Amino acid sequence: MAPLLEIRDLHAEITGGRKIINGMNLTINPGEVHAIMGPNGAGKSTLSYVLSGKPGYEVTSGEVLFRGVDLLSLSPDERAAQGMFLCFQYPLEIPGVSNMAFLHTAANSQRKQRGEPELTSPELVRKVRELGKQLGIDTDMLKRPVNVGFSGGEKKRNETLQMMLLEPFLSILDEADSGLDIDALKVVSNGVNAMRSPDRSFLVITHYQRLLDYIVPDVVHVFAAGRIVHTGGKELALELEATGYAQYQNEAA
Amino acid sequence: MAAEIRLMKTAAELALADAFATLKSRLPGDAAVAARRVDAFEAFAATGLPHRRVESWKYTDLRTLLRDAPPLALLPTPEQVAGAAAACPMLAGMDLRRLYVVNGAFAPDISDLAGLESGLTITSLASALAVGDPLVATHLGQTVPSSDAALALNTAFMGDGLVISVAPGALVTRPLHLVFVATEPAAVAMFTRSLVVLGEGARLSLVESHEGPSGVAYQINTTLEAVVGDGAQLDRLKLTLEGGEALHIATLLAQVGASATFANTNFTIGGATVRNQMLVQLDGAGTEARIGGVSLLAGKQHSDTLLAMEHIAPHCQSREQFRAVVDGAAQDIFQGRISVRPGAQKTDARMMSRALLLSDTAESDNKPELEIFADDVQCGHGCTTGSLDQQVKFYLMARGIPEKEAEALLIQAFVGEVIDGIAHEGVRAALSDATRTWLIERK
Numbered sequence: 022m023a024p025l026l027e028i029r030d031l032h033a034e035i036t037g038g039r040k041i042i043n044g045m046n047l048t049i050n051p052g053e054v055h056a057i058m059g060p061n062g063a064g065k066s067t068l069s070y071v072l073s074g075k076p077g078y079e080v081t082s083g084e085v086l087f088r089g090v091d092l093l094s095l096s097p098d099e100r101a102a103q104g105m106f107l108c109f110q111y112p113l114e115i116p117g118v119s120n121m122a123f124l125h126t127a128a129n130s131q132r133k134q135r136g137e138p139e140l141t142s143p144e145l146v147r148k149v150r151e152l153g154k155q156l157g158i159d160t161d162m163l164k165r166p167v168n169v170g171f172s173g174g175e176k177k178r179n180e181t182l183q184m185m186l187l188e189p190f191l192s193i194l195d196e197a198d199s200g201l202d203i204d205a206l207k208v209v210s211n212g213v214n215a216m217r218s219p220d221r222s223f224l225v226i227t228h229y230q231r232l233l234d235y236i237v238p239d240v241v242h243v244f245a246a247g248r249i250v251h252t253g254g255k256e257l258a259l260e261l262e263a264t265g266y267a268q269y270q271n272e273a274a
Numbered sequence: 275m276a277a278e279i280r281l282m283k284t285a286a287e288l289a290l291a292d293a294f295a296t297l298k299s300r301l302p303g304d305a306a307v308a309a310r311r312v313d314a315f316e317a318f319a320a321t322g323l324p325h326r327r328v329e330s331w332k333y334t335d336l337r338t339l340l341r342d343a344p345p346l347a348l349l350p351t352p353e354q355v356a357g358a359a360a361a362c363p364m365l366a367g368m369d370l371r372r373l374y375v376v377n378g379a380f381a382p383d384i385s386d387l388a389g390l391e392s393g394l395t396i397t398s399l400a401s402a403l404a405v406g407d408p409l410v411a412t413h414l415g416q417t418v419p420s421s422d423a424a425l426a427l428n429t430a431f432m433g434d435g436l437v438i439s440v441a442p443g444a445l446v447t448r449p450l451h452l453v454f455v456a457t458e459p460a461a462v463a464m465f466t467r468s469l470v471v472l473g474e475g476a477r478l479s480l481v482e483s484h485e486g487p488s489g490v491a492y493q494i495n496t497t498l499e500a501v502v503g504d505g506a507q508l509d510r511l512k513l514t515l516e517g518g519e520a521l522h523i524a525t526l527l528a529q530v531g532a533s534a535t536f537a538n539t540n541f542t543i544g545g546a547t548v549r550n551q552m553l554v555q556l557d558g559a560g561t562e563a564r565i566g567g568v569s570l571l572a573g574k575q576h577s578d579t580l581l582a583m584e585h586i587a588p589h590c591q592s593r594e595q596f597r598a599v600v601d602g603a604a605q606d607i608f609q610g611r612i613s614v615r616p617g618a619q620k621t622d623a624r625m626m627s628r629a630l631l632l633s634d635t636a637e638s639d640n641k642p643e644l645e646i647f648a649d650d651v652q653c654g655h656g657c658t659t660g661s662l663d664q665q666v667k668f669y670l671m672a673r674g675i676p677e678k679e680a681e682a683l684l685i686q687a688f689v690g691e692v693i694d695g696i697a698h699e700g701v702r703a704a705l706s707d708a709t710r711t712w713l714i715e716r717k
Contacts, residue, residue: 075672098673098677101674106672116687116691117687123670134674
C-alpha cells in the first residue's frame with residue numbers, strides 16, 4: 022500500500038526568520054489517524070501551515086509527497102484539490118461572503134481542478150443542509166457571512182462541515198479542541214469519526230490528550246523542537262498526560 | 275488677510291471665454307436665462323479653473339488637467355442617434371423607461387415617451403428653457419447654493435438635458451434610465467443639465483448612465499438638480515462608464531424636504547478623470563438619506579468624489595458609504611463632509627469610506643470631515659485604506675479556491691457593502707456582474 026503522506030527530512034523556517042521545522046520525518050498510510058502532541062512553541066501549527074502552503078514559510082530542504090505528488094510545488098488551492106484539508110485553529114471571518122456561497126465556490130473549484138462535474142446549486146444546498154443537521158448548524162448560519170459573529174464552537178462546527186463536504190483524503194486538525202466546550206468537542210469528533218474510512222487519514226495536532234478520547238489515534242507522535250522525537254501507540258497520549266513533555270524536550274535539545 | 279493672487283489665464287480659460295462670447299446668444303433660454311448665463315460665466319472667469327489651492331479641488335487640479343477647451347459638440351447626426359440606442363448594454367433587457375441624451379442633446383426619436391404614467395412629465399431642458407417652463411424658472415439654479423467653478427461653467431454653457439417632474443402623490447413604478455452617450459469621434463465638450471422635481475409624497479427611481487468612445491478625449495460637464503418634496507422618495511443610481519480618455523465632471527444638487535427618502539449611489543468604472551461632486555441639503559425634519567459610491571479604477575484613472583451633506587433640519591438620518599478598489603497607478607479620492615447646522619438636533623449621520631489598494635502604485639486619498647453646530651446629535655465617520663487580507667485569502671485558497679478567484683470573491687464582498695443596498699434587484703445584479711467582469715479583465 023502506497024503511503025498517503027510522506028515527509029522526508031523536512032526543514033522549514035519563517036521567511037527571513039527563525040528555523041522551526043528541523044529534520045522532520047513522518048509517513049501516514051491511508052486510513053490511519055496520527056496524533057501529534059507537543060509543548061507550546063514546538064512548531065506544530067507551523068507544520069500544518071507548511072503542509073497547506075501558507076505564505077510566509079519557507080522550506081529550506083527535504084520533501085513532502087502527498088498521494089505520490091510533490092506537495093511543496095503546489096499552490097494552496099491545488100493542495101486542497103488534491104485532497105488536503107486544514108481545519109484551522111482560528112477560522113477566519115469573511116464579511117460579505119455567505120457561508121453557502123463560500124461552500125459552493127470551494128466545492129466546485131476543487132471539482133473543476135480535478136476535472137469532475139460541478140455540483141448544481143440544489144445538489145449542493147441539499148448536501149450542505151444534511152451535513153448541517155448532523156452538526157447542529159442551522160439554515161440561518163448557512164446564510165450568514167462565513168464565521169462572522171459565530172461563537173468559537175460554531176466556527177469549529179463550520180470547519181467540520183467544510184471538511185465533511187469536501188471529503189479530503191487527509192485532514193489536518195490544528196488544535197481542533199481549542200475553545201470548545203464538551204458538546205462542541207463531541208460534535209466535531211463525531212464528524213471526524215463518521216468520515217473515518219480505509220482511504221481517509223487524519224493528522225490531529227493537539228496539546229491535550231482529551232481530544233484523543235474522542236478521536237482515537239492509531240499512532241501518537243511527540244513533537245519537540247521542530248521534529249518528531251518519539252512515536253508510540255494511543256497509550257502514549259495517556260503517558261504524556263501524566264509525565265508532561267519535559268523529558269522529550271531534553272531529548273530534542 | 276490673504277492676498278488675492280491672480281494667475282495668468284490658461285489656454286483653456288481663454289478658449290472658454292471665446293466660446294462663451296461666440297455662443298451665448300445661441301444657447302437656449304430667454305433673457306433671464308441669458309443673464310444668468312452671463313453671471314455664471316463672470317463668476318467662473320473671476321476665479322478661473324479650480325486648482326490645487328482651492329480646497330475642494332485639491333486633488334484634481336483642473337487648471338493643469340484641462341490643457342485646452344475643445345469645441346462644443348454639434349447636434350448629433352441621425353446615424354449617431356440611431357447608434358446610441360444600443361448604449362448601456364449592462365442594463366439591456368430591463369424594464370426601464372429609456373431617455374437618451376446624445377452628444378449633449380436630448381434625442382426624442384429613440385427615447386421612450388409613450389404611455390407616461392399619470393403625474394409623470396418629461397421634457398428636454400432646451401425646450402423648457404426656450405418656452406420659459408415655470409418648473410425650470412422656479413428650481414433651476416435654486417436648489418442648493420454653490421459657488422463651485424465647474425458648476426458655474428455648467429450654468430453658463432448648459433445646452434440640453436431632461437426636465438422631469440412627478441406630481442404630488444404619484445408613484446412612478448417603472449424606473450427611468452437617463453442614457454447619456456457621447457458618439458463624436460473627435461474631442462468635443464458637452465454641458466448637460468437636468469432637473470428632477472418630485473411633488474409631495476411622489477416616488478421615482480432613476481438610473482443615469484454616461485458613456486462614450488474610448489481613445490477620444492471628450493469632456494462632459496453634467497449637472498442634475500433634484501427637488502425631493504415632503505414625504506417623497508427618490509432613488510438614483512449614477513453609472514460612470516465613460517471611455518478611457520474622457521474627462522467627466524458631474525454635479526448633483528439635491529434639496530430634500532421633510533419625512534422624505536433620498537438614496538444616491540455612484541458606480542464609477544470608466545473615464546480618465548472623473549469628478550463626482552454632490553451637495554445634498556436636508557431641509558425638512560425626519561428625512562432619511564443614503565449616499566453611496568463604488569469606484570473600480572485601474573491604469574491611470576483618477577476619480578474624485580466630493581460629498582457635502584448638509585443637515586439643516588432636525589431628526590434626519592444620513593448614511594454615507596463609499597468603497598474604492600484601486601489597481602495599477604490609479605487614484606481614488608474621497609472628500610466627505612457632514613455639516614450639522616444649528617437647530618438640526620437629533621441628527622444621526624454616519625459616514626464610512628474604505629479603499630482597497632490592489633497594487634503598490636495605487637493611491638487613495640480620504641478626507642472625511644464633520645462640522646457640527648448642534649449639541650444633541652450622533653455623528654461618526656471612519657475611513658480605511660488597505661490591501662486584501664492575506665490571511666483571509668489563504669483561508670479561501672486552503673479550501674481549493676484559486677488565488678484570482680479568492681481575490682475576486684473578497685473584492686466583490688467589499689463593494690457589495692454598497693451595491694447590496696440598491697433596491698432594484700436587476701440593477702443590483704447588473705452591478706455585481708459589471709464588478710465581476712472588471713475583476714476578470716484586470717490582470
